[in-house]
Amino acid sequence: MGQEHSPLLKPDSKALDDPTLASPGLVARDLAHLDEQIDPLSTTSTPNYGSSSQDIESQTQSGSPEDTDATTEFTSAQLRVIIGSLYVGSFLAALDTTIVTTLLSTIASSINSVSKMSWIAASYLLTCSAFQPLYGKLSDIYGRKPLLIFSNVTFALGCLISGFSHDLIGLSVGRAITGIGGGGLTSLGTIATSDLVPLKSRGVYQGLGNIAFGVGAATGGIYGALFEKYLGWEYAFFSQVPIALLSGFLIWKYLQLPKGSLGLGLPGSRLAKLKQVDFIGATFLVSSLLSFMVLVSFSGNEIKVNGSGFWGLIIFSLGTLLAFIYVELYVATQPIIPVQLFAYITVLSSGLTNWFMTMSVFTYLFYMPVFWSSVLGLTPTEIGLRTIANFVGVSSGSFLSGIYMKRTGRYYKLAVITGLFTILGVYQLYKTTKTTSLFFQYIELLIPGAGYAASLTVTLIALIAAVPHDQQASTTSIQYAFRATGSTIGVSVSSFIFQKYLLSSLNKNLLANIPEGFTKADVLKIIEKSFNSSEYTWKAPEVFRNAIIDSYDLSTHKALLFSVVTCIIAVIVSLFMKEHHLHSSIQRK
Structure with missing residues (x-):
């Protein structure tokens, strides 16, 4: 395999030199040798970072040293405090999302904008989708802690603006600012956890993170409903401000990464770091994603299909995307997203699985409450109680899948089985009627929630395992970009259909x-x-x-x-992932 190079990679060491550091570009240099580390589409052999079933079997039977000599620079107590600080942000992001989904009809009705209620949701998802891919590489340059603190402060500012807004435009602006911060809270927490935990145990910690996320999702409905009932929906936003500031304080105080960690950022002055930022690529990427999301979100309503605005956005989105790809391949010394990674089947498959699965999940998370409210006449409090099953499913599905991967070092069969159960669960939501029993109403989000959480955990681990450790931040950003854009497309397309x-x-x-x-x-x-x-x-x-x-x-x-259709597509795409070896040391040596 060492002689077979991907057509996207041109390993010229001089061309990859980074003049600002007087040394070869850290990311570009490693990408030049990805064909020696990652499984490409054109071959079935697999190296250190991704191994076939036979490789895993032999490693399991022989008991590789790395499986028994895992080391860490933290005690268990220290690790719990650090990771717990990260998970406050995950909790907050989920709390906010569920508050909005539960109160969406109420908020839209109070400002007489039900026909445009997708704006409230889409404005958050638009900025989250556009800015989330930037956090991985930026945190490689500036460090995880500064960007996590920035994300918390931005999130708090957005919530403050949302609470004071009583019109569609003001509320959408507030939600957009919240989305910039929310994108960092979720992706950077996951990236920083990978800096601290070996890959084989990573699924368990991802499961714990999803439990924190699930607690936020489960309590968000009731939390928002209580504020709406006694104080007004505005206070559901105001109350998140101190939580965001607390999260930022905990990160500042407790997030201390080990010496030499990639999460500390690049050495050098602020000016040297600034020179490493791929501003051109970032501008093209954000422009492409924003224009695409605006196109998807508002076509058929504010944007006339086949009109000049419609085709203008398509041309602009494709043009900036092509420009972004060119810049990342041939210009940037520190690419925001190493697009070469998409030439590898596990990276592409796991990303698309998340893309379609998130479309499915956000669709039913938005429209099951609408069904309960409009067809069954349930109150926000009653709707919130029915979303608790989603928390139980997300928590159990993610954590149990993490334990399975830690014990077996495998995940492919788990992905297939949980995918089939997710299809079954989403189909049961589709079959819900006005005569569905009260008991089933309280449990029907359980199975799809568990399946989705397991899918998120498995695809994330597969993605990280398929690339070198120093690429985990960028590839995690890829994963979250797929999830963020998928959620936006899911809400927008389903809103159009609805x-x-x-x-x-x-x-x-x-x-x-x-x-x-x-x-x-x-x-x-x-x-x-x-x-x-x-x-x-x-x-x-x-x-x-x-x-x-x-x-x-x-x-x-x-x-x-x-939702059913996109869930089926997600499971089909997941079948193309490969089984990779899950290492027990952070360095994967």
């Missing part, structure tokens, strides 16, 4: 037979109110109520069908 079928069904059901005492103008006003506020379903004239409920029932199920 609104299309809702408006069509309302017009069909309400205008077909206009009751006595109502004019067509009266019915059109009722349709408008029903379309803009799910809460109006239970306030509308009784003669129209069942028709409105049936319209919401149909439209939410069309959105959930999209």
